[in-house]
Amino acid sequence: MSGEEPRRRGRRRSEESRQAILTAAFDLVAEEGQDFTIEGIAARAGVSKQTIYRWWPTKGDILLESLAEQAEARISTSDRDSYLQDLRHFLDQTFTVLRPPGVRSALRSLMAEAQQNPELLLRFREEFLERRRASLLQIVSRAEVRGDLPPRVRSELVADIVFGVIWYRMLATDRLLDGADAGSLAGLLASHE
Amino acid sequence: MSGEEPRRRGRRRSEESRQAILTAAFDLVAEEGQDFTIEGIAARAGVSKQTIYRWWPTKGDILLESLAEQAEARISTSDRDSYLQDLRHFLDQTFTVLRPPGVRSALRSLMAEAQQNPELLLRFREEFLERRRASLLQIVSRAEVRGDLPPRVRSELVADIVFGVIWYRMLATDRLLDGADAGSLAGLLASHE
Amino acid sequence: MSGEEPRRRGRRRSEESRQAILTAAFDLVAEEGQDFTIEGIAARAGVSKQTIYRWWPTKGDILLESLAEQAEARISTSDRDSYLQDLRHFLDQTFTVLRPPGVRSALRSLMAEAQQNPELLLRFREEFLERRRASLLQIVSRAEVRGDLPPRVRSELVADIVFGVIWYRMLATDRLLDGADAGSLAGLLASHE
Amino acid sequence: MSGEEPRRRGRRRSEESRQAILTAAFDLVAEEGQDFTIEGIAARAGVSKQTIYRWWPTKGDILLESLAEQAEARISTSDRDSYLQDLRHFLDQTFTVLRPPGVRSALRSLMAEAQQNPELLLRFREEFLERRRASLLQIVSRAEVRGDLPPRVRSELVADIVFGVIWYRMLATDRLLDGADAGSLAGLLASHE
DNA sequence: ACGTAATCGAGACGGTACGTCGGGTCTTAGA
DNA sequence: TCTAAGACCCGACGTACCGTCTCGATTACGT
Numbered sequence: 119m120s121g122e123e124p125r126r127r128g129r130r131r132s133e134e135s136r137q138a139i140l141t142a143a144f145d146l147v148a149e150e151g152q153d154f155t156i157e158g159i160a161a162r163a164g165v166s167k168q169t170i171y172r173w174w175p176t177k178g179d180i181l182l183e184s185l186a187e188q189a190e191a192r193i194s195t196s197d198r199d200s201y202l203q204d205l206r207h208f209l210d211q212t213f214t215v216l217r218p219p220g221v222r223s224a225l226r227s228l229m230a231e232a233q234q235n236p237e238l239l240l241r242f243r244e245e246f247l248e249r250r251r252a253s254l255l256q257i258v259s260r261a262e263v264r265g266d267l268p269p270r271v272r273s274e275l276v277a278d279i280v281f282g283v284i285w286y287r288m289l290a291t292d293r294l295l296d297g298a299d300a301g302s303l304a305g306l307l308a309s310h311e
Numbered sequence: 312m313s314g315e316e317p318r319r320r321g322r323r324r325s326e327e328s329r330q331a332i333l334t335a336a337f338d339l340v341a342e343e344g345q346d347f348t349i350e351g352i353a354a355r356a357g358v359s360k361q362t363i364y365r366w367w368p369t370k371g372d373i374l375l376e377s378l379a380e381q382a383e384a385r386i387s388t389s390d391r392d393s394y395l396q397d398l399r400h401f402l403d404q405t406f407t408v409l410r411p412p413g414v415r416s417a418l419r420s421l422m423a424e425a426q427q428n429p430e431l432l433l434r435f436r437e438e439f440l441e442r443r444r445a446s447l448l449q450i451v452s453r454a455e456v457r458g459d460l461p462p463r464v465r466s467e468l469v470a471d472i473v474f475g476v477i478w479y480r481m482l483a484t485d486r487l488l489d490g491a492d493a494g495s496l497a498g499l500l501a502s503h504e
Numbered sequence: 505m506s507g508e509e510p511r512r513r514g515r516r517r518s519e520e521s522r523q524a525i526l527t528a529a530f531d532l533v534a535e536e537g538q539d540f541t542i543e544g545i546a547a548r549a550g551v552s553k554q555t556i557y558r559w560w561p562t563k564g565d566i567l568l569e570s571l572a573e574q575a576e577a578r579i580s581t582s583d584r585d586s587y588l589q590d591l592r593h594f595l596d597q598t599f600t601v602l603r604p605p606g607v608r609s610a611l612r613s614l615m616a617e618a619q620q621n622p623e624l625l626l627r628f629r630e631e632f633l634e635r636r637r638a639s640l641l642q643i644v645s646r647a648e649v650r651g652d653l654p655p656r657v658r659s660e661l662v663a664d665i666v667f668g669v670i671w672y673r674m675l676a677t678d679r680l681l682d683g684a685d686a687g688s689l690a691g692l693l694a695s696h697e
Numbered sequence: 698m699s700g701e702e703p704r705r706r707g708r709r710r711s712e713e714s715r716q717a718i719l720t721a722a723f724d725l726v727a728e729e730g731q732d733f734t735i736e737g738i739a740a741r742a743g744v745s746k747q748t749i750y751r752w753w754p755t756k757g758d759i760l761l762e763s764l765a766e767q768a769e770a771r772i773s774t775s776d777r778d779s780y781l782q783d784l785r786h787f788l789d790q791t792f793t794v795l796r797p798p799g800v801r802s803a804l805r806s807l808m809a810e811a812q813q814n815p816e817l818l819l820r821f822r823e824e825f826l827e828r829r830r831a832s833l834l835q836i837v838s839r840a841e842v843r844g845d846l847p848p849r850v851r852s853e854l855v856a857d858i859v860f861g862v863i864w865y866r867m868l869a870t871d872r873l874l875d876g877a878d879a880g881s882l883a884g885l886l887a888s889h890e
Numbered sequence: 891a892c893g894t895a896a897t898c899g900a901g902a903c904g905g906t907a908c909g910t911c912g913g914g915t916c917t918t919a920g921a
Numbered sequence: 922t923c924t925a926a927g928a929c930c931c932g933a934c935g936t937a938c939c940g941t942c943t944c945g946a947t948t949a950c951g952t
Contacts, residue, residue, distance in 0.1 A: 128918060278476045285478065287471060320895050739904095
């Protein structure tokens with residue numbers, strides 16, 4: 119029992135700086151390629167580069183931290199009695215989070231950074247992609263228990279399709295995801311005939 | 312009217328250099344992040360930087376050129392009498408092209424580069440993504456004519472799902488796409504009940 | 505009236521730390537430029553940077569303090585009855601102090617630091633260079649009183665020559681100063697014809 | 698005979714940049730340590746840092762190059778028929794070159810840099826100190842041949858004394874060297890009785 | 891065959907950002 | 922009140938690539 123903190127000596131990490139850095143990074147990337155460099159972040163946050171390097175290995179990790187927080191907070195997987203409704207609700211919430219262009223910019227930048235740095239890619243998977251996936255799979259297994267799940271596709275494929283469409287739309291096209299998309303997708307995946 | 316080339320004077324473009332550059336770029340990117348820079352490509356190809364800048368605006372365009380050739384050549388949309396079989400064949404061919412790790416590396420790098428350069432993104436869409444999409448939509452419209460198409464989803468969503476799964480698997484996970492995946496996906500999209 | 509020390513409150517300055525710092529600084533610089541930084545001194549002395557900054561304005565002042573002590577303690581200007589002998593004795597003692605390479609390293613570092621910091625240069629002059637000069641001028645004025653001084657050069661020039669040769673040899677050449685040098689120099693400066 | 702230049706390929710070194718860098722470095726150091734950094738030199742010369750690093754290993758080498766040129770150009774060792782006059786002329790010329798505060802600043806900076814970088818110290822000796830020394834020794838050996846040289850001191854000590862006084866005055870005191878100093882020094886070193 | 895023109899490798903140029911080092915200040919916990 | 926630890930802002934370091942600009946050396950076409 120207990121979570122005794124070791125209480126180290128010396129000055130403590132500045133929460134103010136941490137927030138300033140997360141915000142600056144997000145804002146810069148939201149402004150479409152606007153000076154999104156470590157130096158740019160430091161300048162906008164009013165912080166030294168050293169302070170950034172002390173806590174984050176790459177600028178991608180900064181985005182990762184701020185995006186992971188947001189997603190966790192704003193997408194629930196509450197039980198709505200049917201697979202179709204659960205799925206529809208999950209998609210609607212997700213698409214809402216993705217509405218602001220800044221969020222999409224940040225996610226696209228993060229995905230791009232991750233492709234160029236294998237270690238960041240691992241962290242991105244573990245701390246973001248897998249968690250989002252786990253959220254969805256929770257809905258799927260609830261349906262399975264309920265006997266509500268169409269037999270056609272394995273749950274892993276469901277996740278590949280849902281997140282595949284979401285990311286493909288962000289990365290490869292300009293088209294926003296809307297309620298109609300949520301309806302078609304949920305319809306296809308939850309339909310029994 | 313005619314397609315006469317103007318036949319300019321002076322020394323002609325060196326096909327040897329062109330090939331050396333395409334190969335060097337592809338190889339460097341295949342070796343996972345190994346010095347994939349214009350200078351690196353020039354050095355490995357035994358070519359001057361100027362020669363690269365003369366013919367390609369960005370290093371992403373080099374990848375684009377070499378990948379577009381390959382895909383066009385190796386994925387057919389021949390008529391196999393049923394939507395299910397056409398789709399299945401398309402997926403099998405595509406997954407085969409994607410088998411070599413070098414190809415996947417190149418595609419991931421290209422997608423990453425495109426996220427950071429809006430003009431390259433446009434060219435990437437027009438010269439690669441839209442063409443792949445058009446190939447698939449050919450199969451879908453053939454099914455429509457044939458009356459073979461399940462009514463559940465619009466053809467655009469079919470494309471979003473197919474390419475969504477393909478890209479999501481490449482960018483976000485390690486899992487290769489295999490025959491089983493092709494079967495499930497084709498099954499889901501072509502099934503009538 | 506009295507000589508009562510004010511007896512300030514709180515923990516008193518740690519003599520242990522003071523010595524550790526002086527030694528660490530001297531040793532680091534003796535090892536030819538090895539990590540001779542405030543951070544390096546703090547690390548080797550097992551002391552915090554703050555403790556150094558509290559008592560010395562620059563790292564040059566640390567060297568200054570330890571070198572001034574040594575010189576004062578080890579070079580006498582005792583009367584040996586003739587200018588020639590006094591001078592010869594002064595030079596021999598000085599050259600002996602300068603024999604260990606660590607001492608020369610420290611002096612060269614101190615001179616270099618002083619060139620880059622005008623305030624340190626002032627302290628260096630007052631607390632070291634002028635005191636060494638005063639020592640020598642004591643010998644010269646004793647000779648003057650005795651009527652033993654050759655008329656050719658003013659006493660200031662004598663000091664310029666003596667310390668000039670010493671410093672030039674340290675800073676600009678590799679050649680150690682030895683007994684022969686002491687002899688020639690004393691001979692030149694003390695000869696009457 | 699020969700002296701064929703190798704005629705390398707590629708763009709040639711810009712003499713304009715070279716001069717701008719030498720001038721900028723000299724001027725910055727002349728303004729008493731004002732922003733005397735590689736970045737400062739690059740900024741003032743309107744040149745990239747890379748161009749500096751391509752041709753000079755340290756900022757000391759830049760000073761070295763510009764000072765060596767000046768000294769070589771402005772101090773002659775022409776024969777004036779007597780050792781006393783030759784020496785006196787050498788000292789007068791030297792003191793004249795040293796009159797502007799900027800020159801003294803540059804020399805002091807260079808000497809300081811050299812103390813902190815053993816490789817620069819070697820180059821400083823070879824390309825500056827030893828050449829100045831050789832100039833003087835030329836005068837001394839001419840006197841020797843002429844039978845004009847007082848027997849008291851070896852020629853090496855003459856050089857140690859002359860350059861010792863010059864450097865000591867620059868580094869350790871504020872006092873400028875003037876005609877009177879030249880007279881006393883020449884008198885002492887050239888006097889026969 | 892000769893000149894004009896475009897290409898090629900080489901490599902220097904002005905820049906931007908990198909990731910690191912050290913300086914000097916400030917904050918915390920412990921002695 | 923001092924100490925060691927350690928985080929903070931700042932400025933410079935030396936390096937890597939960027940995209941551009943000469944160079945001399947090859948081609949090739951059109952007189």
